[in-house]
Amino acid sequence: MPTLSRQAPYQVFGTSASGNCHKVRLALDLLGLPYCWNEIDLMQGQTRTPQFLAMNPNGQLPVLGIDAQMERHLKDAEFFVGSRLTIADLALFAYTHRADEGGFDLQRYPAVREWLARCERQPGVTSMLRGGAEPAGPARGPA
Ligand SMILES: N[C@@H](CCC(=O)N[C@@H](CS)C(=O)NCC(=O)O)C(=O)O
Numbered sequence: 001m002p003t004l005s006r007q008a009p010y011q012v013f014g015t016s017a018s019g020n021c022h023k024v025r026l027a028l029d030l031l032g033l034p035y036c037w038n039e040i041d042l043m044q045g046q047t048r049t050p051q052f053l054a055m056n057p058n059g060q061l062p063v064l065g066i067d068a069q070m071e072r073h074l075k076d077a078e079f080f081v082g083s084r085l086t087i088a089d090l091a092l093f094a095y096t097h098r099a100d101e102g103g104f105d106l107q108r109y110p111a112v113r114e115w116l117a118r119c120e121r122q123p124g125v126t127s128m129l130r131g132g133a134e135p136a137g138p139a140r141g142p143a
Helices: 019-031 050-055 067-075 087-096 110-120
Strands: 010-014 035-039 063-065
Touching: 010 019, 019 035, 050 063, 067 110, 087 110
Parallel strands: 010 035
Antiparallel strands: 010 063
């Protein structure tokens, strides 16, 4: 994604012995993006601490801290790439619009909340079932 921030380093929490974690390192290296690697020791239970679980309630690695980057980017941008909804928005919308279900409070991220609302106003964008109980929002036809 050409619009990812190249200024503040991304925070990566991973273990160097993990292929899943190495995928994140590879992607950031190949994109030339700055990052800080925070080595986490699974065997020492470091993915079970309250601090870690606050970042990722499923207690797994890797974790890429992009929330602050999203907020910064969306302060000056309507969508992630250009001025139209793209696959980049869809990729991030799916989990972000259900962040509360994962225990993430988006109150501190007004630009992200505005972007979510902007996405939801786009024709054809629907909400995911909430806990499987509520119906998805009405599908909107083309304008
Ligand atoms: N689907 C996840 C899988 C992540 C995953 O399995 N992480 C492992 C390390 S490779 C882990 O954190 N295991 C510890 C645990 O599940 O408690 C991904 O690809 O990121």
